[in-house]
Amino acid sequence: MLAKLTGWLLLGVVRLLTGAQARWYGCPPKAEQRIYFANHQSHADLVMIWAALPEELRSITRPIAARDYWANTPFKRWITTEVFNAVYVERGGAPVVPSAPAASASTKPAVPTLIPTERIEPSMDPIEPFMIQVPPPAPAAFAVKAVQLPLIALPGTEPDASASSAATATASDAIASPAAEAADPLAPLIEALTSGDSIIIFPEGTRGHTGEPQKFKSGLFTLAQLFPDVVLVPAWIDNIQRVMPKGEVVPVPILCSVTFGAPIRLEEGEERRPFLDRARDAVVALRSV
């Protein structure tokens, strides 16, 4: 009851401040299972896209929330779980190098300071082991094991929202070790998808400063492989960074909109990087609609 009331109140405030306008360009709002993926500029993105969805979809769509921001006070934790019905994901594990200040919760790979260059795909095709169709009511643990493979078998790629720096360091024998399993950031998402909910994800993994979305991380690709029947809908959240720039606490009223585009799908045998770039382009293309 209290959660519902808070939801209504928050919705009113968000509408008054931003208009929270949803623009369905590429697909109608429909109650099918979907993965919405959007650009990420502000913590308020989560609230924005939640407010833009129509009432009927809001109850079956679960946004993801970064645990280190949305669960650091009891109130935030309550509102994230009770009102948004969000899925917590980890980002930015404990830095291995203690001298590195943990001030920014950005997802810096712990060891190399440079952004890892794009790796050439190994010849041993890593896609094969988990082309197994995961039946929807599969136990989550099984799915998690399958997902472990790409994270582990491809060291040196962008660490995936990476608490798996430890795992990437010891690449070979960490398969499905309990530690890695706990560190797998995708597990809660897979759980939510398996139970039939739609989810909202931000594949950049971190908030951008520039307005240009950063490179997408591979989580989206993995989810697209595991759940081929779920519709992938790109979304562009416009103007939200002006409402609440990083480091400000008081929002200012500026009209925002969430534009939903035409669904994309993982083509047969499509590689990881091309797919992620295509997904990113689909999101960016919505900016000028």
Added chain:
Amino acid sequence: MNQFLRDLSPAHQVAALFLLVFGVLAIVSTVTFLISLRERRNAMHSESWRRELKVFQQLLSTTWFMVVMFWIGWALGEGVATLLFALISFLALREFITLSPTRRGDHRSLILAFFVVLPIQFILVATARFDLFTVFIPVYVFLAIPVVSALSNDPHQFLERNAKLQWGITVCVYGMSHVPALLLLSFPGFEGKSAFLVFFLVFVVQTCMVVQHLIARRFAYSPLDAGPRMWRWLQREPFAPNVSRSFNWVSWAVGMAIASVVGALMSFITPFGYGQALAMSLIACVAGSMGHLVMKALKRDRGIPNWGPKGMGVTGANGLLDRVDALCFAAPVFFHSVRWYFGV
């Protein structure tokens, strides 16, 4: 009949006025609705005519909305009316700021504009502090906004950003706040009827805008297709085509004339005499229509068809600011002319 109306108490007179307006609106809406029904069953007109009908229906719904707002405002007292205008002002400013490029350094100034300046201005109106309410924005806020901006340590396009914000505040907050201020003017022998003054201003300005809009639509200039001879004098080239494709002095003058005559005919609900009402309507309409033109120039500069949410232009829905910009410009001019001339 006339005597009967004069003998009513002020409250009853206002109620009668609303009854009349609602009646006219209801008749027009019904007719439009029936026409659209007929059109739906068997289309007799062209595609463009149907589009016109849609535009007209939108205008009608806006008018309904405005009148209902006024009625609520009048029924619940001046405080509520002021609050309503404050809300409209807030939404208009929100639209304006959305379409002006602001940077991170403007954040504090924007907070000041929305959450400090706007409430204070309307509180000053509600408490009838006319001297302060007149100078608060042009003097104090004019200085305060750039100071806050300068303190945010971002000199990039400083003048432009601040000018835009000042403009937004002047039009949306300062201009709009003069509408409820009319409620507080006390003319001798006109107590309790200030709602008429607000109604008079809004009605005259809206009439002027609608007439101009209709003339521009109906007699659009096209060099190839000259219409029938008798209407040719209305089809003029646009005077400033880069700003407005419909503005020309002739149709503007016709709009002015019609609206002023309407204002003069309505003089019996105002404290003005016949000639005074004509002059006051003329002043309000000139300010309003020119203000509308200025806002059009701003829209062209931003490269947008209209205010309001992005992408709504293609669906034909307009922003709130398109509807109220003429009023925002007309209200301060009208208010200060009235105060100066009548010394109230």
